[in-house]
Amino acid sequence: MxxxxxxxxxxxxxxxxxxxxxxxxxxxxxxxxAKVDTLYTLDERANMHQWFYNRVNDMQLKEDLRDDYDRIVNKYVFQMSRINDADKNYTRHEIHEKYDILFKKMNIELKTILTTDQYVNHLENFGLIQRSIYNKWNFEYIKN
Known part of the structure; x- marks a missing residue:
């Protein structure tokens, strides 16, 4: 038993x-x-982050402005990084459109807090990142 x-x-x-x-x-x-198909390796992301961090430091933003700038950029970069989540089922064209929309929203929001020189500097810095993303995705620039 x-x-x-x-x-x-x-x-x-x-x-x-x-x-x-x-x-x-x-x-x-x-x-x-639903896993994200990451666009960059960890090393590439770390290098890009460090490069961008140094470029933003060169802008010599005051502490409060730097906090606002970082908050806005991080908010949109996070949203951009989640566009290609597999559970969203976006086509390449939809990913491209949604990325561009977020990019424009980020720039509109930043333009309200930065001086003209600071904003131009931001556009130059983030523009290099955008070109890298476009090259990785093999996107063409959409003319508005």
Missing amino acids: IFKKIIFIGLFSSVFSLSFAQVKTLKETEMQK
């Missing part, structure tokens, strides 16, 4: 473990489907 109980508990534990593993696998599969 004890042997039957041990077998039953062992079998029950095995089935429970297998079903739990299967649920985890299904969840991991769903997460993998």
